[in-house]
């Protein structure tokens with residue numbers, strides 16, 4: 001892949017590419033200009049160079065899309081040319097040469113894997129998995145309730161959200177029961193994700209940008225990538241076998257894997273294929289969902305009036321005698337608007353996953369060669385004042401009308417009604433959106449039924465502000481670690497909460 005990209009960059013020397021970012025250095029290209037928040041830098045550049053521009057990262061040529069029109073034209077309308085991936089060699093090895101299909105080229109295998117996985121994540125299937133989400137959200141709430149009783153200096157919510165989303169997704173992917181925050185399976189799957197980040201992170205990018213380094217000691221990571229792959233395959237194949245065993249013994253509940261093992265669509269897939277499909281669901285499904293809730297709570301502390309409106313809606317629809325459940329969600333348009341607003345306001349993947357072109361193309365008079373990496377800058381799209389008035393303000397109300405119409409009709413009437421693009425668009429759009437929405441709605445509605453989020457007071461009694469402007473980059477973007485005070489909203493409903501948690 002790096003050579004493909006190099007060739008693409010070379011072939012373009014006399015072509016009319018989209019405007020180039022000036023200041024490109026020999027070998028390095030524009031890399032040093034990226035800074036620590038590339039999405040913000042791209043958005044700034046788009047104000048000068050227009051919604052589509054070219055950026056050079058070492059030997060790689062990137063085209064960056066920065067508004068709704070270019071995204072719609074290229075990623076959706078011309079999706080046939082713009083929907084491949086060109087991952088570097090280390091990522092290719094670590095992801096089983098395309099078996100982790102989110103990282104694979106748009107070949108026959110990607111098509112088949114994506115289709116099979118999508119069929120196991122439809123609304124009807126997510127309804128089957130709701131029992132798992134319900135149970136894990138009770139366990140999550142119980143842990144929070146215990147932490148709330150113990151805490152005097154506020155609580156860091158991160159580990160609770162990680163428990164909730166990771167245990168839910170492992171249970172949904174492979175039907176595995178996880179009752180405890182110290183469960184070794186959680187640690188194992190978390191280890192896999194952390195190790196993947198180390199292997200696929202900056203070091204591997206350097207090799208892509210500077211292919212000549214492949215022939216130097218920089219390339220030692222290839223060995224680690226193979227080691228990682230062997231570990232991952234053993235781990236995920238074990239989970240496939242466990243699901244199969246549960247099916248044989250009759251002790252199973254509906255899961256992504258139990259659906260695949262019984263689906264005629266999945267015929268012809270090997271156990272290794274199935275293992276990678278289940279593993280991808282775990283890997284793609286947990287961190288971004290946990291981060292969405294972490295961001296949401298951080299923001300809600302700073303926006304108490306939004307919390308207040310959510311409380312009013314919850315109390316009117318659900319009351320104080322029971323916790324929210326699936327049948328309530330469609331009657332909670334303000335809570336749903338708040339969820340969509342966090343995905344616009346603090347998008348977990350500001351640059352989505354890079355796409356790659358599979359044919360030469362011409363667009364608005366510009367030449368875009370085959371093999372070009374195309375980045376979709378969701379930051380520029382979500383912070384565009386023409387689409388979102390006062391984009392730097394967190395304002396769930398802005399989605400209320402469209403969300404209410406969606407709840408009525410079951411679909412968005414117009415393209416412009418889609419509240420945000422955090423799940424991407426076109427042929428590579430996220431296949432887990434329905435599941436992620438369900439997990440967030442279940443977790444957050446129950447959390448906010450029980451607790452109010454407040455600032456932690458410091459020794460002098462002053463509020464400790466929460467920084468919602470800084471981002472920590474990983475595979476997805478995270479808020480800086482923060483603590484919040486949890487206050488029981490209504491002590492007289494404590495018995496309802498405790499009875500609910502006791503059934504976990």
Ligand code: HEM
Pocket residue numbers: 101102103114121280281284285286288289292348349352353354355422423424425427428429430431432433435436
């Ligand atoms: C808040 C949670 C989530 C967010 C923000 C998110 C976002 C995204 C984005 C931006 C993409 C790339 C789109 C593109 O290439 O243009 C993607 C791809 C993908 N997501 Fe998600 N996702 C989330 C949760 C999930 C969950 C829960 C699952 C699985 C159950 C999942 C499975 C996938 C897969 C398999 C792909 C690759 C699709 C492909 O390459 O064909 N995601 N997601």
